[in-house]
Amino acid sequence: MKFLCAVVLLFAAIAFAAAGDLEDELSWQSYKAQFQKKHHPKDEARRKANFIKRQRQIEKHNKENKEWEMGNNQFSDMTDEERQALLGAKPVIRKERSFNPAFPIEDRVLPISIDYRSDKCMQPVKQQADCGSCWSFATVVPLEFNTCKKTGTPVALSEQMLVDCDPYNYGCDGGDYTNAWKFIKEKGGIMINSSYPYVSGTTKTSGTCKFSSTSVAARVSTYGWTMPYPNATVSMQYLQDHGPLPSAMRVLDSLYQYKTGVYSDAACILADENLVDHAVVIVGYGTTTTTPAIPYWIVRNSWGTTWGNLGYMAIKRGVNMCNIESWTAYVDVI
Known part of the structure; x- marks a missing residue:
């Protein structure tokens, strides 16, 4: 038996x-x-x-976990090394930022929420593909948005120009959006995307610079870090006054499979604010209607629309999750 x-x-x-x-x-x-x-x-x-x-x-x-959900996407069959190659934020260190003046926190009532995703000046989510050029996409988003606000006409700008031409950054090997704005200001502007389309995700290397002043579509006026930092209220004020804010964050393994909800990870509360490796753009904020309510940032990525919520994510606000509140910056256009 x-x-x-x-x-x-x-x-x-x-x-x-x-x-x-x-x-x-x-x-x-x-x-x-x-x-x-x-x-x-x-x-x-x-x-x-x-x-x-x-x-x-x-x-x-x-x-x-009931606060946020994971799902399959283009990263699910990749190796860890392949996923790491997509990270390219190399922002300047804190010592250099300390020379920027800190503006006082204004005593004013801020909107309950801001969401630029559906604004006519926000271009569709883009795909950096197999290249650590996230910094160039983070550089371009606020320039596109703010130029459109000035002219009334949507515009798509060239990330590839930055990858190929910017001597202050490193193409597919990473870079910093404030250095890119410095380059654009010195160069006299950034070209329109249709004249200099993005190819780095297919060629995997930057090419020869093909800058042409005749195709310039946006020019930088002023730029800088939001100060003081990290401070969620300050970033909210800048977001209202200056439009989308590029930032840098630390990417943990869990983030690659993010699908929806308010992202948080206990391992991403970091003691060292310099631990960042990916550039994104904060395009809004809000608070969930759940109990307890969770404040969050709306963040735009450059991993295409199959990642996250059509290329966007929500991340917990007010706790400097993954150092995202330490690296917000703004840019104004001419």
Whole structure:
């Protein structure tokens, strides 16, 4: 009888394992179709293993965390090294920023929420692809927005010009948005995207600078860091007065699979504010209607619309999550 029970349990275990393997295979095939993934046969097993590992992480997180949700995206089958290559924020250190004057915190009533996502001056979310050029996308967003506010006409500007031409930054190897504004101001402006389209995600390297003053579509007036920092109220004031604010943040493994909700991670409350590696843009703020209510920033990424909430995310506000409140900056245009 004991032998019979053991045999039954063995067959049940085999059947269970087979069912699990079949479910993983079906999920893998569905994922590849959804995100148009085509792998070399020799690379298929490794990519599938990466996907299954991330799928388990997603399932565990979504079961345990109710504030924000994970989901599959273009990163689910990537290696850790490939995902790290997308990070390219190299902002100037705090010592250099300390020379900028700090403006007093104004005693005024701020809007309950700001959301620039649907503003006609906000360009569609873009995709930096396989290049650490996040800094160039963070540089361009406020220039596009503020130029449109001045002229009344939406404009798309060239990230590739910065990747190819900016001597103060490092192309696909990273950079700083304030240095990029410095370059744009010295150069006399930044070109329109249609005259200098983005290709770094496909070529993986920066090319020869093809700047032409005849295609300049925006010019920098003034720029700087929001001061004092980190201070959520100050950033909210600047957001209202100067439009979208680029910032830098630390990217933990959990962020790659973010889908929706207010992102937070206990491991991203950092003692060292210089621990940042990715440039993003704060385009609004608000507070959830949940109990307890959670204040959040609305953040625009440059990882395409299949990441997060159509390329955007919400991240907890007022706690300097991932150092995002230490690196906000503003720019005005001519």
